[in-house]
Amino acid sequence: MNKNIFLTILMTIVITFTACNFPTGTISSQKATLTIAAASDLTNAFSEIGEAFEKKHDCIITFSFGSTGMLAEQIANGAPFDVFAAANEIVIYELDTKGHIKSETKQLYALGRIGIVTLKGSHLEVFTLEDLLNPEIVKISIANPYHAPYGLAAKQALITAGLWERLESKMVYGKNISEALTFITTKNAEAGIIALSLKDDSLMNFNLINESMHEPLRQSMAVINSTKEEELARKFVEFVNSKEGKEIMSKYGFVTPEE
Amino acid sequence: MDNINLFPLYLSFRVAITATIISFIIGIPFAYFLSKRDGKVTDFMDTLTNLPVVLPPTVLGYYLLILLGRQSPIGAFMENTFGKMIVFTPTGAIIASTVVSIPYLIKSSKTSFVEINEDYLNAARLLGRNELNIFFTIVLPIAWRGILAGITMSFVRALGDFGTTLMVSGSIPNKTMTMPIAIYDALQAGDKYMANLLVFIMTSIAIIFLFTINLLERKMRKG
Amino acid sequence: MLELLIKKTLGNFSLQSTFTAKNGVLGILGPSGCGKSMTLKCIAGLQTPDSGLIRLNDKLLFSSEFKIDIPSRKRNIGYVFQHYALFPHMTVMNNIGYGVKHLEKKQRIQKIKRMIERMQLDGLEDHYPSQLSGGQQQRTALARTLITEPDLLLLDEPFSALDSHIKHLLEKELISIIKNNFDGIVLLVTHNIEEAYRICDHIMIMDKGNNLQYGTKDDIVHTPANLTTARITGCKNLLDVTVLKETDQHLILKSNELIFKAIKPKLKPSKIKVAGIRSHHISFCSDSHNNDNTFECTIIDKINGVFSTIIVVNCKRCILQVELSKMSCPHIHKCNSSKLMLHIPPHQVFVMDKDE
Numbered sequence A: 001m002n003k004n005i006f007l008t009i010l011m012t013i014v015i016t017f018t019a020c021n022f023p024t025g026t027i028s029s030q031k032a033t034l035t036i037a038a039a040s041d042l043t044n045a046f047s048e049i050g051e052a053f054e055k056k057h058d059c060i061i062t063f064s065f066g067s068t069g070m071l072a073e074q075i076a077n078g079a080p081f082d083v084f085a086a087a088n089e090i091v092i093y094e095l096d097t098k099g100h101i102k103s104e105t106k107q108l109y110a111l112g113r114i115g116i117v118t119l120k121g122s123h124l125e126v127f128t129l130e131d132l133l134n135p136e137i138v139k140i141s142i143a144n145p146y147h148a149p150y151g152l153a154a155k156q157a158l159i160t161a162g163l164w165e166r167l168e169s170k171m172v173y174g175k176n177i178s179e180a181l182t183f184i185t186t187k188n189a190e191a192g193i194i195a196l197s198l199k200d201d202s203l204m205n206f207n208l209i210n211e212s213m214h215e216p217l218r219q220s221m222a223v224i225n226s227t228k229e230e231e232l233a234r235k236f237v238e239f240v241n242s243k244e245g246k247e248i249m250s251k252y253g254f255v256t257p258e259e
Numbered sequence B: 001m002d003n004i005n006l007f008p009l010y011l012s013f014r015v016a017i018t019a020t021i022i023s024f025i026i027g028i029p030f031a032y033f034l035s036k037r038d039g040k041v042t043d044f045m046d047t048l049t050n051l052p053v054v055l056p057p058t059v060l061g062y063y064l065l066i067l068l069g070r071q072s073p074i075g076a077f078m079e080n081t082f083g084k085m086i087v088f089t090p091t092g093a094i095i096a097s098t099v100v101s102i103p104y105l106i107k108s109s110k111t112s113f114v115e116i117n118e119d120y121l122n123a124a125r126l127l128g129r130n131e132l133n134i135f136f137t138i139v140l141p142i143a144w145r146g147i148l149a150g151i152t153m154s155f156v157r158a159l160g161d162f163g164t165t166l167m168v169s170g171s172i173p174n175k176t177m178t179m180p181i182a183i184y185d186a187l188q189a190g191d192k193y194m195a196n197l198l199v200f201i202m203t204s205i206a207i208i209f210l211f212t213i214n215l216l217e218r219k220m221r222k223g
Numbered sequence C: 001m002l003e004l005l006i007k008k009t010l011g012n013f014s015l016q017s018t019f020t021a022k023n024g025v026l027g028i029l030g031p032s033g034c035g036k037s038m039t040l041k042c043i044a045g046l047q048t049p050d051s052g053l054i055r056l057n058d059k060l061l062f063s064s065e066f067k068i069d070i071p072s073r074k075r076n077i078g079y080v081f082q083h084y085a086l087f088p089h090m091t092v093m094n095n096i097g098y099g100v101k102h103l104e105k106k107q108r109i110q111k112i113k114r115m116i117e118r119m120q121l122d123g124l125e126d127h128y129p130s131q132l133s134g135g136q137q138q139r140t141a142l143a144r145t146l147i148t149e150p151d152l153l154l155l156d157e158p159f160s161a162l163d164s165h166i167k168h169l170l171e172k173e174l175i176s177i178i179k180n181n182f183d184g185i186v187l188l189v190t191h192n193i194e195e196a197y198r199i200c201d202h203i204m205i206m207d208k209g210n211n212l213q214y215g216t217k218d219d220i221v222h223t224p225a226n227l228t229t230a231r232i233t234g235c236k237n238l239l240d241v242t243v244l245k246e247t248d249q250h251l252i253l254k255s256n257e258l259i260f261k262a263i264k265p266k267l268k269p270s271k272i273k274v275a276g277i278r279s280h281h282i283s284f285c286s287d288s289h290n291n292d293n294t295f296e297c298t299i300i301d302k303i304n305g306v307f308s309t310i311i312v313v314n315c316k317r318c319i320l321q322v323e324l325s326k327m328s329c330p331h332i333h334k335c336n337s338s339k340l341m342l343h344i345p346p347h348q349v350f351v352m353d354k355d356e
Helices: A002-019 A023-028 A040-057 A068-076 A090-097 A149-160 A164-170 A177-185 A230-240 A243-251 B007-036 B040-054 B057-068 B073-082 B090-114 B118-126 B131-160 B163-169 B179-188 B192-222 C036-044 C092-100 C105-118 C134-146 C164-181 C193-199 C217-222 C227-232 C330-334
Strands: A033-039 A060-066 A083-085 A107-112 A114-119 A140-143 A171-174 A191-195 A204-208 A217-223 C002-010 C013-021 C024-029 C051-056 C059-063 C077-080 C152-156 C185-190 C202-207 C210-216 C237-246 C250-255 C258-263 C272-277 C283-285 C294-304 C308-315 C318-325 C339-343 C350-353
Touching: A033 A040, A033 A068, A033 A230, A040 A060, A040 A177, A040 A230, A040 A243, A060 A068, A068 A083, A068 A090, A068 B179, A083 A230, A090 A217, A107 A149, A107 A230, A114 A149, A114 A177, A140 A149, A140 A177, A149 A164, A149 A177, A149 A191, A149 A217, A164 A171, A171 A177, A177 A191, A177 B057, A217 A230, A230 A243, B007 B040, B007 B090, B007 B131, B007 B179, B040 B090, B057 B073, B057 B090, B057 B163, B090 B131, B090 B163, B118 B131, B118 C036, B118 C077, B131 B192, B163 B179, B179 B192, C002 C036, C013 C036, C013 C202, C013 C210, C024 C036, C024 C193, C036 C077, C036 C152, C036 C185, C077 C134, C092 C105, C092 C134, C105 C134, C105 C164, C134 C164, C164 C193, C185 C193, C193 C217, C202 C217, C202 C227, C210 C217, C210 C227, C227 C237, C227 C272, C227 C350, C237 C318, C250 C272, C283 C318, C308 C339
Parallel strands: A033 A060, A033 A083, A140 A171, A140 A191, C024 C185, C024 C202, C077 C152, C152 C185
Antiparallel strands: A083 A217, A107 A217, A114 A191, A114 A204, C002 C013, C002 C051, C051 C059, C202 C210, C237 C250, C237 C272, C250 C258, C272 C350, C283 C339, C294 C308, C294 C339, C308 C318
C-alpha cells in the first residue's frame, strides 16, 4: 500500500521532469539565446543588466556564475559560452593568447573596490586596517589570495599597510568572496575584507579601502571565439559599457572605467 | 620543483587516519546497535546516518559551521573554557571528515552484522560467554570483511573530502589546507603543473591503498 | 528432572507448553511452526516466555512469579543447533574449546584432546568447519556442547542437514555417543516420526503451540489420543464414524456403508467419533467366509514406492489406503482384476474423539 503511493509519487515526478518541456525550452527555439559566464561578484549587478538587455533586444540571457579561475578553465576546455566577464584582466589575456576569445572584443568594464567589513551590531569598531590588530578580532576572513582576485587585493592592501605579517595568523580563506562573507555572517570571523559589490548596508558595516593600497582590480570581458551569436554577444559587451549599463554597475558598487 | 609543499599531503593523512579511527570507535558499536534493533526510532537513526552521503558537501559544511562555529554553544564553550577553536583548525577538518566518512563505515558494517546467523550468537551464549565477549570473539571476526571494506571506503572518503572540510577549516596554508583543497586552489589559480602533480600523488596513494587492502584481504582469507 | 509450564504469545501465534521430562531422550514431534523450536529456545533462555516457570533439577531457570530469568550463559544447557552453528572462523579445536575458556590452559587442552578422541575427530583439530563432512560437523557441535558438562541437552532437528543415505548411520552413532557420554535429560526436536520413534524413549506431540499428547513412543503410535496426533504420527486412514452398538469389548462403527468392529477404547461416550487405521495394518485376503471385518473392495489406484506399494481402494464408499510390502504379495501388484477382499484387524483400529 505504502509502496504504491511511493511509486505513484515517483512516477509523477519522473514524468513531470522528462515528458514536459519547460517553458524556457520551447521559447528558446524561437528567440536568440546568450549564455554568459560571469565572476560571482557580478551576481547581483549582471542579473539586472541581463533583464535590461533582454527587454531591449528581445532575447534570452542565461548566466553561469562561478569563480573566474573555474570559468576560464571551462572555456579553455570548450564550454559553450558566448561571453565571459572575469573578475580580473589576466585571465582574459591568457585566454586571448590561447585563441579562445575574439581579441578585438576584450575590454575593461569595471574596477573592483574592496572594504573592511564587520557585522552590524558588532561592538568592535573597525574603520581602518590598523584596527584589525585589535586582539578581540580573532579571525579575519578574505577570499583565497592564491587564486581569487579580491583575496589578492585584500592581501596586497595589508602588505602595503605593513600589517600582513602580524595579521597572517588570524586569516581564514574562503574559496571565493561569497564564502569569505559566509564566515563573517555566521560570526565565525569577526571581520573580513570583501568586495564593495557585495556590500549590504542592512547587514554590515563597510569601510572602503583606498584604491592606492592595492593593484587595481581591473575586470575585463570578451566574446568567446566559439559563439554562434556573435552579433548579439558583441551587443551585450557594448551594453555593459553603455551609459545604461554603467549606471547599473555603479549602483552595485563597481567603479566603471572612464571613456 | 623544490617548492613543493608536502604539508597538505601530511595533513590529509593525519586528518583521514584520525577521522577513520574515530569513525571506527563510534561507528562499529552504533552499527551493531542498528543491526540488532528494529523499529521506527532505529529506522529514523538509520536514515539520519545516511544523510551526509546525500546532502551536498557545502550544505553539510554550513551545518557544521553553524553547529561548531565560534558562536555556537559548543564552539563558544571550547573557545572560552579551553581557548581552543574547532573551526579553522585541523580538529575542524577531522570532524568534517568524520561526518562525511562515517556513513560508509556504518552501512558496510551494519550489513555484515545483519548477515551473521543468530545461531552463532546463541551458541556462544549457551557456552557461557557474555555479550561483550561474544562481540569480540564471534561478531567482529565473522564480520571483519564488511568492516574492512567500510574502513577502506571511509578512509578514502575522508582523504578525498573537499567541500565540507573547506567550509569548516578555512583553507589556511600550512595549518588546515588538505590535499583536495590544495588541488582545488592550484586549479583555480591556473597552476596546472602543481595541480597535475598533486592529482598524480593523490591518485597514486588512493590506488596503492586500495590495492594493499585488497591484497591483505586475500591473504587473510587464505588464512 | 525438567519441569516446564510456560506461555508465550508472538503475533498471532501462542505457545502453551506444559510437561516434565526425566532422564532419557524425549522427542518433541510436530509440523514446522508448531512451536517446538520455540519451546527449546525458551528452555535455553534465548527467548523469554510471557509467563510460567522452568525448573531444571531444583534450579529455577525462569519464573514470572518470582521475576527470575537466568541468562542463557548461566543455565548450563547444551544446545545442538539445526545447522550446528559451528563458528566458521575457528578450527575444530577452538570450536570445542570455546565453552571452557575459563579453565586453566593445561587442563583445557587436556579436556579438548579427550573430547576429540571420544568423538572420533582425531586429525581434524586444525580443520575449519567448512572442511568437515556433515557427520564430522555434527560430532564437533556435540563435542563443543558436551565438554561443558551440561545438565540438559537440547537437539534441534540434528539430522535435517544431512543426506538421507548417511542419516541412519549417524542416528545410531549419535545415540551411542550421547548414551556413552551423557546421562542427563535429552530433548530432541524433529518433524519426522520415524526418527523420533527410533531415537526417543518418550514422545511429545505438538501442534499450533499446544502439547497434544505425551507418552512412551509405543503409546503414541498405537493409541493416538486425537486426530492431529494420528495425522502427525502418519496415519493415512481416518474415517468419520458413528457408533452403532457398544459391547463390553467392542464397538460397532459405521462410516458410509462400511460397518466394522473395533476394540473399545477408554473414552467418554459419544456417538460421533473418528476411527484411524494405519495403512500397513490392513491386509488383503482371498476368502471372506471365516473372517470378521472382511469386506469387498475395488482398486482405484496404485502408488508404487521403492519397497512398498500403496493401494487405494474403495470399500463400501470409504476410500482406504493399504500399504503392502512389494515382496509379500507380488500377485496383487500384478493382478489386474479390480475386486478384492480386505481385512481390518479390530485391535488395530483406534477410536478417537473428534477434535473441535
